[in-house]
Amino acid sequence: MxxxxxxxxxxxxxxxxxxxxxxxxxxxxxxxxxxxxxxxxxxxxxxxxxxxxxxxxxxxxxxxxxxxxxxxxxxxxxxxxxxxxxxxxxxxxxxxxxxxxxxxxxxxxxxxxxxxxxxxxxxxxxxxxxxxxxxxxxxxxxxxxxxxxxxxxxxxxxxxxxxxxxxxxxxxxxxxxxxxxxxxxxxxxxxxxxxxxxxxxxxxxxxxxxxxxxxIRAEENPVLRERPCLAFAGIGRPEKFFDTLNQQGLNLVGTEAFSDHHLFHANEINSLKEKAKNSGATLVTTEKDFVRLPPALQDGIETLKITLxxxxxxxxxxxxxxx
CATH class of the missing domain: 3.40.50.300 (P-loop containing nucleotide triphosphate hydrolases)
Structure with missing residues (x-):
């Protein structure tokens, strides 16, 4: 919720x-x-x-x-x-x-x-x-x-x-x-x-x-600097993740927030991939969201690794x- x-x-x-x-x-x-x-x-x-x-x-x-x-x-x-x-x-x-x-x-x-x-x-x-x-x-x-x-x-x-x-x-x-x-x-x-x-x-x-x-310290991901980023997250406070991306100086062209522990459906991920494609962006999410994705849907999605x-x-x- x-x-x-x-x-x-x-x-x-x-x-x-x-x-x-x-x-x-x-x-x-x-x-x-x-x-x-x-x-x-x-x-x-x-x-x-x-x-x-x-x-x-x-x-x-x-x-x-x-x-x-x-x-x-x-x-x-x-x-x-x-x-x-x-x-x-x-x-x-x-x-x-x-x-x-x-x-x-x-x-x-x-x-x-x-x-x-x-x-x-x-x-x-x-x-x-x-x-x-x-x-x-x-x-x-x-x-x-x-x-x-x-x-x-x-x-x-x-x-x-x-x-x-x-x-x-x-x-x-x-x-x-x-x-x-x-x-x-x-x-x-x-x-x-x-x-x-x-x-x-x-x-x-x-x-x-x-x-x-x-x-929170974000680890460098060179792929995310190559193109604009479209971010999505289903964690307790998704805006924390989006703020971290902005603090990394990435070009964030859009965000999609879901409820905590959200179980993603294929139509949701495919829709996000289509939005990213149309805007020439890389799709990025949290490590926690990534592991909830079925393997067949993980392709083409980057993560931002973090350390405390x-x-x-x-x-x-x-x-x-x-x-």
């Missing part, structure tokens, strides 16, 4: 007020569940990467960056995912033969860096990873899931969006209240410039919360060394 405009930072709306009773109920249910004592503690550490809002905030690039850091520390990390959007309940280890409709899109990206177990039951997934030989688990999402004990809980925040209007779903983008979510947070990672005063706001609620800053750089990498390293 696309986030409604009234979810944005600083917005007031009669819709938010009308939905307030439902938000109260949703928050009570989520809070009660999230604050439960964990059912199971794995034999190896579990680092959970989550967020407090609906939609994408940068969890997957954060998970990949942490995986690389842990490898440099001599660890053997593996990923645990519920495989959002996939049909397999697991536990199943992701292979090159799997498709996004089976395991979700994030696991296909994560698998390029470490083993990935998709399991809707996080406990069973953790047990499978221990048996597989991992010595530390990176859990992609699951911050509100109470079943598996987390040794370190990180939340990822989109600096351009913050926490929106700070209301709980459906009146706003929050999965739970800021106060409750921050109570379980060990470390926050703010990606991009802080456009909404998030750092100050978080420290008002939890003064001692470590907040690390990070920035931390401003205080040494501080994060010190946190990870504890595990």
């Amino acid at each position: 696309k986030a409604p405009a009234f979810w944005s930072h600083g917005q007031t709306s009669c819709y938010a007020k009308l939905l307030a009773p439902l938000s109260c109920l949703y928050n009570q249910i989520t809070t009660s569940r999230a604050n439960r004592l964990a059912d199971f503690k794995a034999d190896i550490p579990v680092i959970c990467i989550g967020n407090l809002t609906m939609g994408g905030a940068g969890k997957t690039p954060t998970a990949i960056a942490l995986c690389k850091m842990l490898r440099r520390l001599g660890k053997n990390p593996a990923f645990l995912s519920r495989g959002y959007g996939g049909s397999l309940t697991g536990p199943v280890f992701v292979t090159t033969a799997h498709k996004a409709v089976e395991v979700g899109d994030e696991p296909l990206l994560l698998r390029q860096h470490a083993p990935v177990c998709v399991s809707q039951n996080r406990i069973d997934g953790a047990k499978a990873l221990v048996a597989h030989g991992a010595d530390i688990i990176i859990m992609d999402d699951g911050f509100q899931n109470p079943h598996l004990h987390k040794d370190l809980s990180l939340i990822v925040i989109d600096g351009g969006f913050g926490h929106g209007n700070e209301r709980v779903f459906p009146a706003g983008p929050l999965r739970e209240s800021l106060q409750n979510g921050l109570g379980r947070t060990d470390l926050a990672i703010l990606i991009g410039d802080d456009a909404t005063g998030t750092t100050e706001r978080l420290h008002q609620i939890k003064p001692d919360l470590p907040i690390l800053k990070a920035h 750089d931390f401003e205080q990498a040494d501080m994060l390293n010190e946190h990870l060394k504890q595990y």
Whole structure:
């Protein structure tokens, strides 16, 4: 789904007020569940990467960056995912033969860096990873899931969006209240410039919360400089991707935004390819969108690879060394 405009930072709306009773109920249910004592503690550490809002905030690039850091520390990390959007309940280890409709899109990206177990039951997934030989688990999402004990809980925040209007779903983008979510947070990672005063706001609620800053770095793709570009994306905030392309100095002649985790149909991709052809442009999308495309439709579509750089990498390293 696309986030409604009234979810944005600083917005007031009669819709938010009308939905307030439902938000109260949703928050009570989520809070009660999230604050439960964990059912199971794995034999190896579990680092959970989550967020407090609906939609994408940068969890997957954060998970990949942490995986690389842990490898440099001599660890053997593996990923645990519920495989959002996939049909397999697991536990199943992701292979090159799997498709996004089976395991979700994030696991296909994560698998390029470490083993990935998709399991809707996080406990069973953790047990499978221990048996597989991992010595530390990176859990992609699951911050509100109470079943598996987390040794370190990180939340990822989109600096351009913050926490929106700070209301709980459906009146706003929050999965739970800021106060409750921050109570379980060990470390926050703010990606991009802080456009909404998030750092100050978080420290008002939890003064001692470590907040690390990070920035998305796009890798050079020479093909994208040869011709104009037509971009499309079905992620949490497609405009972030389009802004990144503009920041690269590319000639962006058009954009098409789809809902998060959108499963593209052949007619949609063929239509986009036709538009690109008519404008003499290269069709470009995100890595996450690309892996959701059937192989037969991937031809002729470029991607922009991204990396997450931390401003205080040494501080994060010190946190990870504890595990």
